[in-house]
Amino acid sequence: MVGFQGSPYLKSTRVSEGRLRWLNKAEKGSVPVVQLWLDFDRAEFKAKDPVMVVAVSTSMPQYKALYSQAREMADYMLRKMTFEKVGTVRSSAFPPEVLVRETGLATLPECQFYLSRGKHDIILFAGDTSPMDDQYEFAQFLLEEARAMGVGELYSVGARWAENPTAPEAEPQATGFATDAHGVAKLKKNGVKILREEPAPFFASMIVAMAKDAGIRGYKLAVDHGEPSPHTRSVVKLLEILGTMAGFDVDIGDLRAKALPSTPARMSAGSTIYH
Numbered sequence: 001m002v003g004f005q006g007s008p009y010l011k012s013t014r015v016s017e018g019r020l021r022w023l024n025k026a027e028k029g030s031v032p033v034v035q036l037w038l039d040f041d042r043a044e045f046k047a048k049d050p051v052m053v054v055a056v057s058t059s060m061p062q063y064k065a066l067y068s069q070a071r072e073m074a075d076y077m078l079r080k081m082t083f084e085k086v087g088t089v090r091s092s093a094f095p096p097e098v099l100v101r102e103t104g105l106a107t108l109p110e111c112q113f114y115l116s117r118g119k120h121d122i123i124l125f126a127g128d129t130s131p132m133d134d135q136y137e138f139a140q141f142l143l144e145e146a147r148a149m150g151v152g153e154l155y156s157v158g159a160r161w162a163e164n165p166t167a168p169e170a171e172p173q174a175t176g177f178a179t180d181a182h183g184v185a186k187l188k189k190n191g192v193k194i195l196r197e198e199p200a201p202f203f204a205s206m207i208v209a210m211a212k213d214a215g216i217r218g219y220k221l222a223v224d225h226g227e228p229s230p231h232t233r234s235v236v237k238l239l240e241i242l243g244t245m246a247g248f249d250v251d252i253g254d255l256r257a258k259a260l261p262s263t264p265a266r267m268s269a270g271s272t273i274y275h
Helices: 069-082 133-146 181-189 202-212 230-247 253-258
Strands: 010-014 020-024 038-042 051-054 086-092 111-116 124-129 152-160 174-178 219-225
Touching: 038 133, 051 133, 051 230, 069 086, 069 124, 069 152, 086 133, 124 133, 124 219, 133 202, 152 230, 174 181, 174 230, 181 219, 202 219, 219 230
Parallel strands: 051 124, 051 152, 152 219
Antiparallel strands: 010 020, 020 038, 038 086, 086 111, 111 124, 174 219
8 A cells, every 4th residue: 555646655564453554754865754653453344435524623631622523523423323333543643642431441542433324325533533743644544544445525524723713602604615616516505604715724624635636525514613612503513514415314403402502601700710
């Protein structure tokens, strides 16, 4: 397996139990060696006209309250839809942290591939965190896997980063962009405000731009940040649009019942933080 367009610096080696280790090495001159460690296991399966949904959020504590919309959406999909776990990946691209689970066991952060059968099979990529380091290399890994699964369209979900926070009580606005004019037209048709002339940093946006070189149509579906956590109204908005565009059904009735306008947080006397 090599990188897109025959890139010479991506090497892969399959080892025992179907696990995969990648070593990214600069092979010319005195360029420093760059390593991306992957511990990856995926079942073999055939998918029917699959669509991939990438829904990962940062695990960094200082950003969780603002930017966890994608993780919350993925968690809801996993509760309400029928999914089978078909793969797990751990990587040095993830933050350098250990997660202590409810059982008291310590693990490294990991993300999973989940498969839901339907008119279009849905492959959901979700888990503990989004990559923090080597984001280009990790995006190439994920797109290689998407291409191997036969994915033709990829939807990456997350918060918009470049705007000022909206008022807590404001109705969430879906925004986005795509890899080609057809994708932009499809977003517009589904009520998504197209972003123009602004930066879109980090993995959730990068993988969309890079999808084109993998022969995959990419969509970024975002919401402005500002709604207090949990981001119930934002998740409702994302699922309404994503279900229509990607072709899956999910019952969001109970989520809608909780999606009431937020009221601005009040600061208690003598306090320096919001409660």
